[in-house]
Amino acid sequence: MTAGTTAPGAGRTAPAPGGPARRRGPGAGQGAWPLLFVGPLVFGVAVFYLWPILRTAYFSFTEWGVFGGSTWVGFDNYARLVTDPELGRAALNTLAYTAIVLLGVPIALVLAALLNRPGLRGATLYRTLFFLPYVAMPVAVAQVWKIIYNGDYGILNWALGLVGIEGVYWVSTPGWSLVATAVLGLWLSLGFNIIILSAALRNVPRELYEAASLDGASPARQFLAITVPMVGRSVFFVTVVTVIGGLQLFDLLYALVGTANPVMRETKSLVYLFWEASFPSNEKGYGAAIAIAILVMTACVTAVQFLLQRKWVHDV
Amino acid sequence: MSDRTRAWPTHLVLAVGAATMLFPFVWQVVLSLSTQSEATSATPTLPAAPSLAAYALVFERLPFLSQFWVSVLITVLRTAAQLVLCSMAGYAFARMRFRGRGVLLALTLSVLMVPSQVYLIPQYEIVESLDWLNTVQGVVAPGLFSAFGTFLMRQFFAALPPELEEAARLDGCNPFQVFWRVMLPLTRPGLVALAIITVLWSWNDLLWPLVVTTNSTDMPLAVGLATLQGERSTQIPLVMAASLLAMAPVLILFITLQRRVIEGIAHSGLK
Incomplete structure (x- = not known):
């Protein structure tokens, strides 16, 4: 889109005085058109996203009174943040949750590789089933998982009983409540990972596998030597998406464990803490500081991931 | 064997x-x-x-029916608005030259790196000051605009060959006609991907609607179930x-359109 390419168009219409001439004139871009195209979106993004980011940064230095109004308190909220045992706990919970959900990446890679085997029967059916949880409403599936996990009449403990294992109250036992939430999170995200990794696997040239077969490489060896390195970029992508999603843990905790459950005290995530401070407790200044902390943590984790990518992932 | x-x-x-x-x-x-x-x-x-x-x-x-209706409305409004606004802005960012393009694009994309909690309290304040708590417009408003959708559509437009536009311009199309008649139809996979992602997110999202709706008849289904x-x-x-x-x-819709949905998600991931 250079001045040269717009010139012929300009020659077609007789240049009128004023706006239209400037609009079509070479070198002047497209006059008011770009504004019409980006204006509405930029307005919305400025009002609902950019301005609020500045406001939250400001709020994090204020304290909110019970009857409205806020006062500048300097770094008080941040000082409270670093000494708040709940925050450390929530950060650990969030990271532990993320670590468990990340197990879904290798699982998805194996399943995607199996789904992509040439001539596999029923591949479409398998694909549909793996895809189901991804489009399901997390809050709605959490309702049935709550019953499955139930310590008294849950089918999970009944099944464990069949093989001689005594189950616990998964959702109400400290520690297990987080694991139970993470398993649900893994189950929900598996379909997305499989879709992305399947698409990447389809781009791996078949000849590589044929050559490896001729050299006598076992399927497992082919998986490690060809599949894993060839889809490195996509594995990295789903890892980043999983981690960023993991750090956002809220819905599942809210729906599966529930605000009234005593175990929630030990199970809170960072976003849960943010929500609790900002809304039920109406300490929006402190909530804003937690939001900034989440921003910093997310940025750090993402930066580490990109550094690791540079080291390990080789583009093909 | x-x-x-x-x-x-x-x-x-x-x-x-x-x-x-x-x-x-x-x-x-x-x-x-x-x-x-x-x-x-x-x-x-x-x-x-x-x-x-x-x-x-x-x-x-x-109050299932009223919550269902709220869910349908917010999903339809957000998806329609995002398709229109993000494709127009994405097109301009990819293909038009204008002053401030670089800065506006950088500002829009910077939103992508910020977790939603960072803008949630001020968004709540805006909605509250407009007296929009417990209304559909209150739940919908911030989600009408999407930095991610703009980025996604920009990638699709940037990948199209410039010759198409030149030909249309030679035929006397104004910039809107070039966009609407020539370029937009060619980004259909992008539009499909954006629609899928927006529908899924609108229908299933919890945190924002939980904060702005407290009346059980004004909340979407996800909030209704969770509370x-x-x-x-x-x-x-x-x-x-x-x-x-x-x-x-959503389950029925997406199973029916499964192939499209899978392609759309894979597209958005690979772009």
Whole structure:
């Protein structure tokens, strides 16, 4: 889109005085058109996203009174943040949750590789089933998982009983409540990972596998030597998406464990803490500081991931 | 022959995986057809007389219809607005030259790196000051605009060959006609991907609507289910039926369009 390419168009219409001439004139871009195209979106993004980011940064230095109004308190909220045992706990919970959900990446890679085997029967059916949880409403599936996990009449403990294992109250036992939430999170995200990794696997040239077969490489060896390195970029992508999603843990905790459950005290995530401070407790200044902390943590984790990518992932 | 011997472990692994994916849904259906005492018996039991009574109760005891309507409205409004606004802005960022383009694009994309909690409190303030709490416009407003959608559409437009535009311009199309008639139809995969992502997120999202809606008749389904309390929340068949009905529209839509959806998601991931 250079001045040269717009010139012929300009020659077609007789240049009128004023706006239209400037609009079509070479070198002047497209006059008011770009504004019409980006204006509405930029307005919305400025009002609902950019301005609020500045406001939250400001709020994090204020304290909110019970009857409205806020006062500048300097770094008080941040000082409270670093000494708040709940925050450390929530950060650990969030990271532990993320670590468990990340197990879904290798699982998805194996399943995607199996789904992509040439001539596999029923591949479409398998694909549909793996895809189901991804489009399901997390809050709605959490309702049935709550019953499955139930310590008294849950089918999970009944099944464990069949093989001689005594189950616990998964959702109400400290520690297990987080694991139970993470398993649900893994189950929900598996379909997305499989879709992305399947698409990447389809781009791996078949000849590589044929050559490896001729050299006598076992399927497992082919998986490690060809599949894993060839889809490195996509594995990295789903890892980043999983981690960023993991750090956002809220819905599942809210729906599966529930605000009234005593175990929630030990199970809170960072976003849960943010929500609790900002809304039920109406300490929006402190909530804003937690939001900034989440921003910093997310940025750090993402930066580490990109550094690791540079080291390990080789583009093909 | 070697193929067949190698196929069965593959099927075994995939079948176990697929069954794990499917089982919670099946169990949810079974529980929704059971009685409360069957649903809470220590040994899992299939309903002796499967009954749809719980589904009727969903409409009697819960504000399901009004919540359903809120969900439909916010999903339709957000998806329509994002398709229009993000494709127009994405096109301009990819193909038009204008002063401040670099800065505006950088500012828009910077939103992508910021977790949603960072803008949530001020968004709430805006909605509250407009007196939009417990209204559809309040739930919808911030989600009409999307930095991610703009970025996605920009990538699709940037990949199209410039010759197309030149030809259209030579034919005397104004910039809007070039965009609308020539370029936009060519980004259909992008539009499909954006629509899918927006529908899924609008229908399923919890945190924002939880904060701006407190009246049970003004909340979308996700909030309604998550905040069920008291006696109704312990009625297992009722809760199962309500949650199945809440996710059914999106499940059915996406299973019907499965191929499109899978392509769309893969596209958005690879761009």
